Amino acid sequence: MKNSIFTLAFITLFASAYSFAQTKSxxxxxxxxxxxxxxxxxxxxxxxxxxxxxxxxxxxxxxxxxxxxxxxxxxxxxxxxxxxxxxxxxxxxxxxxxxxxxxxxxxxxxxxxxxxxxxxxxxxxASDKEIYTLKNLPHGLVSEKIYFSEITQAWRRCFVYTPPKYLTETNKSYPVLYLQHGSFEDETGWATQGHANLILDNLLADNKAEPMIIVMDNGYAYRPEELEKSKSGGRPASAFEDVMMTEIIPMIDAEFRTKTDRTQRAIAGLSMGANQTMRICMNNLDAFASYGGFSGTSNYPSSDEIDTARFLDGVFDDGASLGKKMDVFFLSMGTKEPDPFPGSIGAFKNMLNKQGIEYEFYESPNTAHEWLTWRRSLYQYAQLLFKK
The missing domain is CATH 2.60.40.10 (Immunoglobulins)
Incomplete structure (x- = not known):
């Protein structure tokens, strides 16, 4: 895997055709x-x-x-x-x-x-809206899965994208991408604002990606006692990693036709979700072989050099060992991202370079901390997954 920058071919905004049902004023x-x-x-x-x-x-x-x-x-x-x-x-x-x-x-x-x-x-x-436009081609299904979490003692739900032919080719199993939203958003984001299903449908129709299942859950998850702390002004500790590893993944593997080898399981998230999925992936390398961080990596001051011996329990300290375990390590951001994202992502890239850890880096032209950055990031990331 080479450390590279992807580029998108764009036509100008003035030449793009607006496909609206109503008439122009x-x-x-x-x-x-x-x-x-x-x-x-x-x-x-x-x-x-x-x-x-x-x-x-x-x-x-x-x-x-x-x-x-x-x-x-x-x-x-x-x-x-x-x-x-x-x-x-x-x-x-x-x-x-x-x-x-x-x-x-x-x-x-x-x-x-x-x-x-x-x-x-x-x-x-957008000039490249074709990557997420609804087209006349085979489409997958986005279904709602409601479940009770013993960890949070609450009802939760996730949305699950299954690719075209999932319902007809019943002898086939699929790799899984766990895809997370950002702060102050929820499990609806990737299938509505993000058009994740349409992005995958279009990629599959062009033979640019492997058929996969995508699971989109809510990154806000707290144990009842932690929520009690928040009522008095405290900040509750997240239980999302435990929910993901002990409830969501086993449920998806039990109820959908999934490939369960770590090389057939990927994770990604945007902003807050990039931080969450970084920790989930690095703490559970026996479960994931691919990571995608869109407009984020992990929380630390961008001016500080990362102490790899301590950061995430030292998982980045042995770059050679980590590199062998990762099939895809993907980072992205928009060229107009506000502070602190350019600095923190830049510091993280510097750490990866210093440790000799190979990664892919994509910059979304002329976008900031917003959904077009993340749509483009998913479009690029999905093409790299499950190729080995």
Whole structure:
């Protein structure tokens, strides 16, 4: 495996075709693909500007809150407020409307769980959207699996992607990728905002990836006594690693046709999920042979040199030994990632280089800490898995 940087071939945003069901307005705005059926707003133009509307006759101040900026909206005589943002980066973005100081979802969009709430999301068409576009080709199935966790003493669920032909070729078993979301998101993220199923469907149709099962669970898991601590202001200790290793994986292996050798099991996550899956993988190398960290690795100051003798119980101290155990070690980030991600990921790469540990590195052009970075990362990572 060579230490390399992947590149995507892009056409310009101006040349990309927006595939919306509704018609184009006179000034170039098109309804967003994330709109509820029949809704004209919010809409997006070729510059990536977002236009929103909301009927609020009694309101005195309404703003479009997107990308960390609140844009003023203007009310007409009928109480209809309209406003537009500056150009946004291509890809998916959470946003909301602020009505007289109260932040509310836009009633024109579908709702997504992110930023710790159910709220609005909008898609700025990307130049490479073909990698996650719904196409007329064989599709896999995303199913919901509900289970009771003895560790957390609570009902939980995961979403499981099974590839095309899983239901018809019943004598075949599959490798498994465990794929985790980021902070203030949940198990719905990868199948909705992330389009993980469509990415794999498209890769499989192009013979660019091996058929695999993908399991997407909720990274927030706590024992009851830890949740009690949080009520008094303490920070509960996560039990997700134990849930993953003693409940989720055995359940998936028992109920789905999986290949259970470590070389047939991979794990990956974005941001918080990259940190969680790093620890799960490195603490359980008998269970995983491939790791993917999207926009994250593990929590430590980027200015510090990593003490490999102590970090994660010294698993990185013997680079040669770890390198032999890993089939794929993949890192990625967007070229516009905010601090502290460039520094912390850079420090981690420096440690891997120093220890002689081979890895793959991908940079998503012109994206930050957002879903287009992670969609592209999955697209690259999935092509590397289960090849040996």
């Amino acid at each position: 006179g000034d170039g705005y098109l309804p967003s693909v994330t709109n509820q059926p029949g809704k004209e707003f919010p809409s997006v133009n070729f510059e990536g500007k977002v236009r929103a509307q909301i009927l609020a006759p009694s309101a005195t101040d309404v703003r479009l809150d997107i990308g960390g900026v609140k844009y003023k909206m203007v009310k007409d005589k009928d109480g209809l407020w309209t406003g537009e943002s500056g150009p946004q980066d291509e890809g998916f973005h959470y946003y909301q409307l602020n009505v007289d100081g109260a932040s509310v979802p836009d009633p024109g969009t579908k709702y997504y769980y992110g930023a710790g709430r159910w709220g609005s999301g909008i898609e700025i068409p």
